[in-house]
Amino acid sequence: DQQVKQNSPSLSVQEGRISILNCDYTNSMFDYFLWYKKYPAEGPTFLISISSIKDKNEDGRFTVFLNKSAKHLSLHIVPSQPGDSAVYFCAAGVKGAGSYQLTFGKGTKLSVIP
Amino acid sequence: EAQVTQNPRYLITVTGKKLTVTCSQNMNHEYMSWYRQDPGLGLRQIYYSMNVEVTDKGDVPEGYKVSRKEKRNFPLILESPSPNQTSLYFCASSLVWGEKLFFGSGTQLSVL
Numbered sequence: 001d002q003q004v005k006q007n008s009p010s011l012s013v014q015e016g017r018i019s020i021l022n023c024d025y026t027n028s029m030f031d032y033f034l035w036y037k038k039y040p041a042e043g044p045t046f047l048i049s050i051s052s053i054k055d056k057n058e059d060g061r062f063t064v065f066l067n068k069s070a071k072h073l074s075l076h077i078v079p080s081q082p083g084d085s086a087v088y089f090c091a092a093g094v095k096g097a098g099s100y101q102l103t104f105g106k107g108t109k110l111s112v113i114p
Numbered sequence: 115e116a117q118v119t120q121n122p123r124y125l126i127t128v129t130g131k132k133l134t135v136t137c138s139q140n141m142n143h144e145y146m147s148w149y150r151q152d153p154g155l156g157l158r159q160i161y162y163s164m165n166v167e168v169t170d171k172g173d174v175p176e177g178y179k180v181s182r183k184e185k186r187n188f189p190l191i192l193e194s195p196s197p198n199q200t201s202l203y204f205c206a207s208s209l210v211w212g213e214k215l216f217f218g219s220g221t222q223l224s225v226l
Binding site: 006032034036041042043044045046049089091093095100101102103104105106107 | 149170216
């Protein structure tokens, strides 16, 4: 059972426009969420995170929104730049004791067209 | 420079020949983990370690072993590799559980 789902394998966006990457989860125990970016031949790098007590977190051009009732989060990149072209992974975990696993989605490949 | 170092970057082996992929971090992190990445399946956790001598299974532990004798090292051991273990492997660490993970550059393993 896939607990973290990224239903769009790929997304193309024009440079300067907004990129919106979506992620859905099924496990209501998840209480913190992260986005990672991955370039080819490199390991994933941390981008931004959000705790379940918040519904929005911003860091420069990147904003993550969390809708707990819908079990949905999204990553907004504004404005999109060619260097943002990468695979983006959504991940979720439980910060409380007893579960120390981070579950990743399958990833969405973002292409930003100059 | 703070980093997670995996070796080797590329490895081709044959079925049944024991191998070890090393992972070392220089950030004094307590939490370490191994993932494999396969096309269409994303990143799946193999094993993790909360601290020295404390390890536990992730989602896909079959066919793998780990050890955590020192804080900085977390090797992944394949006692008898099989072709279905051909994958891209990542080691990761974080200061403690719940903090952001730092990933190594990956090890591409091919088992013939």
